[in-house]
Amino acid sequence: METIAERLKSAQITVKQSTLDAHRLSNSVKLLAVSKTKPVSDIVQAYESGQRLFGENYVQEGVEKIQALHTLDGIEWHFIGPLQSNKTRLVAEHFDWVQAIDRLKIAQRLNDQTSAHKPLNVCIQVNIDDDENKAGINKAELKDFAKTINALPNLTLRGLMTIPKANQSQAEQTASFAQMSVLFEDLKKQYSTVDTLSMGMSGDMQNAINNGSTMVRVGTAIFGSRN
Ligand SMILES: *Cc1c(COP(=O)(O)O)cnc(C)c1O
Numbered sequence: 717m718e719t720i721a722e723r724l725k726s727a728q729i730t731v732k733q734s735t736l737d738a739h740r741l742s743n744s745v746k747l748l749a750v751s752k753t754k755p756v757s758d759i760v761q762a763y764e765s766g767q768r769l770f771g772e773n774y775v776q777e778g779v780e781k782i783q784a785l786h787t788l789d790g791i792e793w794h795f796i797g798p799l800q801s802n803k804t805r806l807v808a809e810h811f812d813w814v815q816a817i818d819r820l821k822i823a824q825r826l827n828d829q830t831s832a833h834k835p836l837n838v839c840i841q842v843n844i845d846d847d848e849n850k851a852g853i854n855k856a857e858l859k860d861f862a863k864t865i866n867a868l869p870n871l872t873l874r875g876l877m878t879i880p881k882a883n884q885s886q887a888e889q890t891a892s893f894a895q896m897s898v899l900f901e902d903l904k905k906q907y908s909t910v911d912t913l914s915m916g917m918s919g920d921m922q923n924a925i926n927n928g929s930t931m932v933r934v935g936t937a938i939f940g941s942r943n
Pocket residue numbers: 750752773796797879917918919933934935936937
């Protein structure tokens with residue numbers, strides 16, 4: 717059995733090598749460690765190996781971990797799951813980022829519940845494959861939606877996130893990632909705060925990085941499979 721430290725190291729090497737292979741700057745891709753369902757002790761191991769960015773999917777579980785680990789300096793928490801309106805306050809109060817914004821009502825609540833002293837970083841989730849099983853807004857709605865989100869004063873629009881359709885061919889997946897990259901580059905031209913394209917997970921991070929991802933969300937490859 718490999719340790720979390722060893723698996724984290726492998727994931728870091730994959731990110732670095734994929735970045736070089738894509739002829740991109742060596743520090744242009746961040747690694748978000750997705751710790752959902754994993755115990756606090758696993759997060760501490762990753763932290764002690766230098767990991768600082770962590771992603772959680774479930775509000776209650778995430779908040780408990782954040783509170784348990786509040787003494788760890790420099791740790792950054794990303795909420796990456798779907799969010800219901802009755803849970804927005806906890807997320808606004810505890811997390812640094814919310815990655816999967818796709819409803820105005822949720823964004824407005826987060827805006828109202830976030831302190832103006834510490835804006836909440838947000839990404840808009842795009843349903844790039846028009847997959848009826850996936851959350852996210854459609855490509856055609858993105859421009860208007862981004863404008864609305866950007867106007868909310870306590871939210872900082874950082875970019876886009878996506879989860880491509882499962883079981884696509886490599887070519888289809890590449891096409892989805894490439895479309896996201898075009899949308900991201902367009903958005904970046906319009907908003908100076910935009911710097912993040914969150915795409916790629918344990919199974920597809922190389923392809924995502926090759927197509928312009930700036931943040932991969934990696935769970936299984938670091939913490940092992942989930943029960
Ligand atoms: C669970 C999850 C991940 C991590 O997936 P792995 O395949 O375990 O790397 C990434 N992004 C989101 C939105 C997730 O829910």
